[in-house]
Amino acid sequence: MSPVVEIRGLEVSYTDARARRVVLRGLHLVVTQGEFLALVGPNGSGKTTLLRAIAGTLPLDGGRVALFGTELDRWSRVALARRVAVLPQSLALPDGFRVAEIVEMGRAPHATRWFGSSGEDATAVERALADADALDLAERQADELSGGERQRVLVAMALAQEPELLLLDEPTLHLDIAHQAALLATVARLRARRGLTVIAVLHDLNLVAAHAPRVAVLGSGRVVSDGRPASVLRPDLVREIFGVVVDEAHTADGRRFLVPHISAVERIEPSLHPHSINR
Amino acid sequence: MTHRLSVPIVLLLLLLAACAPSPSSSTAAPPSSQPSSVAAAFPLTLTDDVGREVTLEAEPQRIVSLAPSNTEIVCAIDACDRLVGVTDFDDYPADVVEVDKVVTMAQVDVEAVVATEPDLVLAAGNELTPTAVIEQLADLGVPVMVLYPQSLDDVSASIELVGMAVGRHGEAAALVGEMATRVGAVEEAVADLERPRTFYEVSVFEGTIYTAGERSFLASLIETAGGEPVTGDALSTSIELEELVAADPELILLGDATYDPTITPETVAQRQGWETMTAVDDGRVVVVSEDVVITRPGPRIVDGLEALARAIHPDAFAAAP
Amino acid sequence: MRAGVAPRPIVRGPALTRAALVLGGGGAMLFVALIAGIGLGSVAIAPDDVLRVLGHRLLGIGATAGVGDSIETIVLDLRLPRVLGAMLVGAGLACAGTVFQAVLRNPLADPYIIGTAAGASLGATIGIVLPLLLPGLAIGAGSAWLGLGIVQGLAFVGGVGAVLLVLTIARSGGRLPSVTLLLTGYAVSSLLAAGVALLMVASGRALAAIFSWLMGSLAAVGWVDLVIAAPVVFGVFFLLLARWRTLNLLLLGDGPAAHLGLDVGREKLGLTLLATLVTSAAVAISGTIGFVGLVVPHLVRLAVGPDHRLLLPASAVFGASLLVTADLGARLAGGIPVGVVTAFVGAPFFLWLLRRSRRVSESLS
Numbered sequence: 001m002s003p004v005v006e007i008r009g010l011e012v013s014y015t016d017a018r019a020r021r022v023v024l025r026g027l028h029l030v031v032t033q034g035e036f037l038a039l040v041g042p043n044g045s046g047k048t049t050l051l052r053a054i055a056g057t058l059p060l061d062g063g064r065v066a067l068f069g070t071e072l073d074r075w076s077r078v079a080l081a082r083r084v085a086v087l088p089q090s091l092a093l094p095d096g097f098r099v100a101e102i103v104e105m106g107r108a109p110h111a112t113r114w115f116g117s118s119g120e121d122a123t124a125v126e127r128a129l130a131d132a133d134a135l136d137l138a139e140r141q142a143d144e145l146s147g148g149e150r151q152r153v154l155v156a157m158a159l160a161q162e163p164e165l166l167l168l169d170e171p172t173l174h175l176d177i178a179h180q181a182a183l184l185a186t187v188a189r190l191r192a193r194r195g196l197t198v199i200a201v202l203h204d205l206n207l208v209a210a211h212a213p214r215v216a217v218l219g220s221g222r223v224v225s226d227g228r229p230a231s232v233l234r235p236d237l238v239r240e241i242f243g244v245v246v247d248e249a250h251t252a253d254g255r256r257f258l259v260p261h262i263s264a265v266e267r268i269e270p271s272l273h274p275h276s277i278n279r
Numbered sequence: 280m281t282h283r284l285s286v287p288i289v290l291l292l293l294l295l296a297a298c299a300p301s302p303s304s305s306t307a308a309p310p311s312s313q314p315s316s317v318a319a320a321f322p323l324t325l326t327d328d329v330g331r332e333v334t335l336e337a338e339p340q341r342i343v344s345l346a347p348s349n350t351e352i353v354c355a356i357d358a359c360d361r362l363v364g365v366t367d368f369d370d371y372p373a374d375v376v377e378v379d380k381v382v383t384m385a386q387v388d389v390e391a392v393v394a395t396e397p398d399l400v401l402a403a404g405n406e407l408t409p410t411a412v413i414e415q416l417a418d419l420g421v422p423v424m425v426l427y428p429q430s431l432d433d434v435s436a437s438i439e440l441v442g443m444a445v446g447r448h449g450e451a452a453a454l455v456g457e458m459a460t461r462v463g464a465v466e467e468a469v470a471d472l473e474r475p476r477t478f479y480e481v482s483v484f485e486g487t488i489y490t491a492g493e494r495s496f497l498a499s500l501i502e503t504a505g506g507e508p509v510t511g512d513a514l515s516t517s518i519e520l521e522e523l524v525a526a527d528p529e530l531i532l533l534g535d536a537t538y539d540p541t542i543t544p545e546t547v548a549q550r551q552g553w554e555t556m557t558a559v560d561d562g563r564v565v566v567v568s569e570d571v572v573i574t575r576p577g578p579r580i581v582d583g584l585e586a587l588a589r590a591i592h593p594d595a596f597a598a599a600p
Numbered sequence: 601m602r603a604g605v606a607p608r609p610i611v612r613g614p615a616l617t618r619a620a621l622v623l624g625g626g627g628a629m630l631f632v633a634l635i636a637g638i639g640l641g642s643v644a645i646a647p648d649d650v651l652r653v654l655g656h657r658l659l660g661i662g663a664t665a666g667v668g669d670s671i672e673t674i675v676l677d678l679r680l681p682r683v684l685g686a687m688l689v690g691a692g693l694a695c696a697g698t699v700f701q702a703v704l705r706n707p708l709a710d711p712y713i714i715g716t717a718a719g720a721s722l723g724a725t726i727g728i729v730l731p732l733l734l735p736g737l738a739i740g741a742g743s744a745w746l747g748l749g750i751v752q753g754l755a756f757v758g759g760v761g762a763v764l765l766v767l768t769i770a771r772s773g774g775r776l777p778s779v780t781l782l783l784t785g786y787a788v789s790s791l792l793a794a795g796v797a798l799l800m801v802a803s804g805r806a807l808a809a810i811f812s813w814l815m816g817s818l819a820a821v822g823w824v825d826l827v828i829a830a831p832v833v834f835g836v837f838f839l840l841l842a843r844w845r846t847l848n849l850l851l852l853g854d855g856p857a858a859h860l861g862l863d864v865g866r867e868k869l870g871l872t873l874l875a876t877l878v879t880s881a882a883v884a885i886s887g888t889i890g891f892v893g894l895v896v897p898h899l900v901r902l903a904v905g906p907d908h909r910l911l912l913p914a915s916a917v918f919g920a921s922l923l924v925t926a927d928l929g930a931r932l933a934g935g936i937p938v939g940v941v942t943a944f945v946g947a948p949f950f951l952w953l954l955r956r957s958r959r960v961s962e963s964l965s
Contacts, residue, residue, distance in 0.1 A: 115909065
């Protein structure tokens with residue numbers, strides 16, 4: 001079976017008023033069905049850009065991206081939206097809608113009826129709410145929700161698309177620790193229940209180390225390390241990529257986490273990263 | 280007066296109509312080709328002052344006037360009792376204030392016009408009656424004649440035209456003849472007199488000075504009255520203070536003193552920049568109280584001409600009785 | 601996690617009863633406004649005379665003996681087209697305002713915001729001033745074409761042309777970012793408005809006509825105007841209603857909408873053009889009447905929510921009612937431009953809206 005995502009030699013750049021900034025250069029990546037891949041890297045390394053390139057909403061300067069065996073430029077937007085869902089970074093929701101109505105918007109790629117929704121749509125929405133643990137929010141007004149509740153609603157909206165590939169853009173950014181844990185538990189549950197393939201951009205290395213079976217580290221516009229967190233997130237690599245000295249520590253049941261050194265004097269220039277980071 | 284502030288503004292618009300020249304040819308469209316001494320039989324087709332052909336099935340008995348000058352024309356040829364609609368600015372002759380108002384604050388109430396069931400509407404040219412209103416009335420089948428005189432001759436022609444239209448050609452001819460005599464008398468009296476550079480102040484509003492526009496009716500009146508008019512821009516009728524000072528008028532006529540008692544030769548002399556003008560220096564700043572008839576292109580225009588002549592050449596004319 | 605189905609289906613679209621109530625109520629209001637607009641005016645006409653004339657001419661029932669010709673003319677040729685024109689313009693502006701508020705995701709958006717008003721004003725001003733400069737175009741000498749005046753024609757062309765200019769400048773790489781569109785619209789509007797001001801200075805006696813057009817008035821609406829404007833308003837309305845889903849999705853933001861399968865750049869372009877068409881048609885027959893396109897969508901949204909399935913038709917109906925009523929008020933107040941009435945009503949509401957949104961945003965921060 002063809003991989004869900006296959007990327008060869010991807011090149012993406014942004015052009016602003018003054019210059020052309022190459023963000024991704026010669027990037028290779030393969031993701032197979034059912035995987036959970038975490039994408040990490042320093043700020044500006046192109047994680048979100050990569051996600052958008054996979055979602056098909058960015059023009060590519062070079063290379064190939066194939067989803068479900070078909071080249072990206074052969075996909076129509078609607079067909080893509082039926083199989084790929086993106087959870088955005090922003091938690092903003094439009095005023096005045098009920099949660100159920102917001103989640104129903106996720107059915108847009110599948111919409112067959114002109115004016116209303118079909119039974120299929122209704123079922124999908126209910127199932128999505130249930131899977132996202134947001135059934136109790138269905139009748140609430142979207143603008144009255146807290147951050148964590150909005151996150152659940154957005155997850156439900158993504159699930160209403162009935163995707164096979166779920167892309168998460170820094171989903172834990174605005175969440176407290178309890179909600180971060182809940183979200184990752186949800187992701188695990190969804191993978192099991194729906195056979196979803198998940199690619200998530202995450203910034204918390206410890207979260208990644210604890211929950212992600214596979215992690216790809218971005219640096220200098222490409223994937224510099226790819227594999228299990230235990231082998232990828234080693235202190236020496238972290239120091240190289242992120243420019244931070246970390247110590248490894250272990251919990252009682254053997255789980256590993258990284259503790260950064262915070263020093264007023266010591267500053268290390270990362271070797272592979274084009275930008276410097278002050279710590 | 281309840282509409283104190285609006286009076287100058289609306290009057291300004293009326294005066295702009297009188298003082299600005301028309302972009303169309305300087306000679307008016309000729310009236311009906313029939314000589315005025317012959318009785319005209321209805322139905323009748325006439326050409327109005329802007330070239331529109333108007334057909335009157337029968338002698339009009341219900342006349343609506345959309346401008347004070349038109350009202351005066353109708354009354355001067357003894358058809359006053361046929362007026363069924365006038366404007367709220369109509370004030371002469373005194374009886375017309377009793378007639379129903381169809382124009383309020385320069386807004387034509389088309390519904391009210393239609394309600395009077397007119398068989399002739401006399402509109403004013405130069406957008407004083409908006410083109411849209413004229414077209415709307417014409418579309419409804421109401422005969423509309425536009426009067427747009429831009430010179431003394433034009434006023435006579437307009438009077439004759441209305442005379443033809445309402446079957447009062449005899450009265451019209453007599454009135455026109457009388458006006459011509461009086462105009463002739465003025466022209467003769469000033470023929471050999473020196474022509475002072477004359478500035479007629481229409482209004483000064485927020486620093487902008489309004490006067491007779493180039494080649495305008497008012498300018499021609501001043502010329503006929505024996506003066507050499509200092510004129511402003513043809514379209515906007517305004518003149519820059521610099522230009523006015525450069526033109527250096529020898530005589531200043533305060534037309535706006537008719538409406539504003541605070542405008543006097545003394546206050547004018549105190550205006551900054553005006554003191555260098557010859558007129559101010561020589562004290563030849565004259566209050567004019569007949570601005571209404573000077574700027575209303577109706578039968579009393581000759582009164583206006585005579586008032587101007589008296590102001591410009593006081594020695595040549597005895598004071599008005 | 602709670603299993604099971606709630607007694608009321610979770611996915612149900614705008615409540616049928618609510619929709620019926622709102623649209624029915626709106627329709628009733630419109631009907632009353634229509635009757636009042638035809639029955640009342642500066643000339644007092646007995647109600648049964650009005651009904652007799654309408655019944656006779658429109659439905660062929662009854663007779664109009666005893667009702668004067670002038671009354672028939674006033675009711676059928678002056679008031680009826682004017683009131684119908686107010687309906688069309690009110691509905692069109694309200695729809696356009698609704699669409700712009702969604703496309704630009706800006707609650708202060710009105711139908712004129714990206715240049716329509718400025719372009720149409722410039723066109724109309726040229727149309728008013730031109731005949732004064734070129735006598736060949738004066739009344740009676742061919743100033744009307746197919747019954748449409750130059751002013752209406754140039755106003756329509758100006759409105760659409762200005763927006764096309766703005767779209768061309770603001771579009772980059774197939775995308776149409778809302779902020780760029782807004783700012784470009786503002787810049788182009790300012791430029792065109794300066795042109796209008798210049799023409800006003802040089803216009804002399806046409807100034808009153810220009811000013812009256814800018815304030816907006818339904819006084820000169822005739823049957824020809826209606827025949828041409830009605831298909832545009834109805835056509836655009838149904839085309840917009842068909843895109844209700846797109847409009848809802850745009851409220852999520854450009855990114856999420858794209859991820860849900862929308863070609864955001866193309867859809868925004870299409871919606872903008874449709875809204876501009878209907879706005880230009882409205883402005884061509886009535887001048888730039890303000891506040892209707894801004895205020896009605898907000899009021900209606902408060903009552904029926906942001907789902908465009910209901911918001912669009914409700915805005916159209918209430919916009920029509922509002923303008924018919926405002927025009928009646930303008931007529932009874934002595935023939936003042938209807939834009940003055942909508943400004944008097946709309947501006948205080950606008951301020952209230954600002955205060956309300958400020959309080960809401962303050963409470964959130």
